[in-house]
Amino acid sequence: MERFCTNQEVCNALEINPNTLQNWKKKGLVLPPAGTKRDLLEIARWVANKQSIKPAKRDQAQLIVNKFTRKMEENKEEKKPVPEIKPTKKQKEKPKEASAFDTALEENLENLSIATKQAFEQYSRAIKPVDDSDFEISPAVALKQWSDVSELLRKTEMDCFKMLEKKKQLVRLDSVRQMTSAIFSGLAKAILIVPQKVSPDVDGAEWHVIQDVFRKELINVIEQFRQELTDYQLD
Numbered sequence: 001m002e003r004f005c006t007n008q009e010v011c012n013a014l015e016i017n018p019n020t021l022q023n024w025k026k027k028g029l030v031l032p033p034a035g036t037k038r039d040l041l042e043i044a045r046w047v048a049n050k051q052s053i054k055p056a057k058r059d060q061a062q063l064i065v066n067k068f069t070r071k072m073e074e075n076k077e078e079k080k081p082v083p084e085i086k087p088t089k090k091q092k093e094k095p096k097e098a099s100a101f102d103t104a105l106e107e108n109l110e111n112l113s114i115a116t117k118q119a120f121e122q123y124s125r126a127i128k129p130v131d132d133s134d135f136e137i138s139p140a141v142a143l144k145q146w147s148d149v150s151e152l153l154r155k156t157e158m159d160c161f162k163m164l165e166k167k168k169q170l171v172r173l174d175s176v177r178q179m180t181s182a183i184f185s186g187l188a189k190a191i192l193i194v195p196q197k198v199s200p201d202v203d204g205a206e207w208h209v210i211q212d213v214f215r216k217e218l219i220n221v222i223e224q225f226r227q228e229l230t231d232y233q234l235d
Helices: 007-014 018-026 040-048 055-079 100-127 139-167 173-192 194-202 207-231
Strands: none
Touching: 007 018, 007 040, 007 055, 040 055, 055 100, 055 139, 100 139, 100 207, 173 194, 173 207, 194 207
8 A cells, every 4th residue: 555646546545436535625635736646644644533524434544544654663663773782780671662653553542442432322323213314324334333443443452452562561460350250240130130120111012112122221231331341440
């Protein structure tokens, strides 16, 4: 993937059509004169930070930014001469400053975490039987967007894990076990009692009514679980 490319190559990289690129231009995207190369990195940065663009497309643009950032960081590392250092017994290791790639990776993780939360909220809104004329995304599309963003988040988390493992800055395993044991145990109990909780309300009801009641209750349980994860602080 080249940074400076044609209009069509930009569209291919972002999986859009030329009309979409022109619409973005009307929204503030700055493009060079016709006939000149486009800066894919700058375009991707603009898309990733434009809140009016769909989350899935912003995440795709952020992934392009992340790739270019990694590539530039690798090029810098290759150009740096490696001096020969003779260690001494009393020599102490100095804390390493975060590289540009580490910083970009952490920012990308934070952005994807926010995007995943927004995608989940959008999916929750899509499956709720509420009359919302301004909300036109189908549950299937919303679920696909949530799934795609979650997968990007998972991959970025793995990159962060490798970075933290290398720098020996991982969270204590017993803290994670304590958190997951308490929260997931509570989630499991909450889900298991859903039938008992809603059964008086659906006794003798039609099947579609029973489905609707169960769906609403499960959404409430999952939302409470999500809030617990958001508010929980590791030691």
